[in-house]
Amino acid sequence: MSQGLSYETRHRAGDALSTHRHATAYAALTLAGCYLERSADGPVACAPGTMIVHPAFHAHGNRFGHLGARVINIPVSATVNTLTVCQAHHLGEALDVFRNAPALLDELLRAARPHQRHALADWHAPFLEALRAGDEPVGTIATRLGVSAAHASRSIQAAYGMSPQLLRREYRWRSALAMLPTTRSLADIAALAGFADQSHLTRVTRSISGASPAALRRGIKCVQDPATVPPVE
Template sequence: MYEERPACLPGAVVWHATVPAGAPLRVLPDGCMDLVWTGEAFLVAGPDTTAHLVDSTPDTGYTGVRFPPGTAPAALGTPAHELRDQRVRLSDIWSEARVRSLTQRAADSTAPAGLLDALAADLLRASGPTDPLAGLVTRGARAGLPVSTLARRAGMSERQLHRRCLAAFGYGAKTLARILRMCEALDMARRGVPWVRVAALTGYSDQAHLVREVRSHSGLSPSALVT
């Protein structure tokens, strides 16, 4: 079971997931990073390039906040590429004392989702002005703009843009665009749009191209993910 709602932080999402009995929970790449409360500890979910399988005791619940693309590294104080395809304890990033205090607050709370919601907003506020590059690259990636165009609009070389994207997103702008396009395609299919139409609307060369891309990032066919 999975539920989510908009967070106080614009563009962020607060969510709760329960691992089903008999099968792991498959978490797909989405261009984002999450701060997760397991009920016992805080984890940071780094930016994924492939599906992450959560396999734990059935009915285990997880609560988290998903930061908008490119914003979590500044809020958490760690470059995204250092956490790519990883799940690490928050205590590996922050001081033990800071995490111990936050863990106690979460353990005592009857609404950990609210705690995470407020924490995400506070962290981003404390990190200072948001780097406009994250928004520029995310919008450009969603629009399917070439890396060369994004670099020109950002006023830097493609090599400089790649380095900045590694720190903000965990990977380059091209990989971000592929992941965001996959998410858009799956969202369309879940709304009942036929696959051929989905492929055309989201910029894939054909349906076979869509299938290859989705399988490379998720490990499953598009139909298996939407069913």
């Protein structure tokens, strides 16, 4: 899975990174401190030993705790298409893999134990499913699930780092990105992913990746080469 050398990042207590993306997939291992990562996949509390594998163009933000954090990162194959979160049994062994034996990353992840995820309100799951499914107004979804629109917006922003509207766009973008390697036309992809039309898909894709869907598709192979994927500013 691994395709590059590891690098460490250090973050001071109370630091925050707003929602951002990396053009290539990568794995992160928390070495010290703690932080909360928020994305369309939900909040993840990261402590020493937590490992996260991010797909290419995964949108997430980070808020670091009172001890700050040290994190080691390593690029991985761009064929990763879902977020993976797990907990290493032994931090030292995991660090050795990240630093010295990246070829063993797959084995390390398979041997890791599940990560304890945040408990969220019961209405979150059907709310998110409604966002994915269509264009039902956020206020209508909230009322149907027994919460106010204002409360729903605050709660979703706090848990996922995005407003409901941006979260809906993110789900649509992910759906379209997953279909780009196929032979479907871009117009069909736009319709199937829930965009108004191909132009709408193009605008969103450019805003996220810096490239058109056609250019992004050209950079995606059956076994993707991260070097061919346009960078994110």
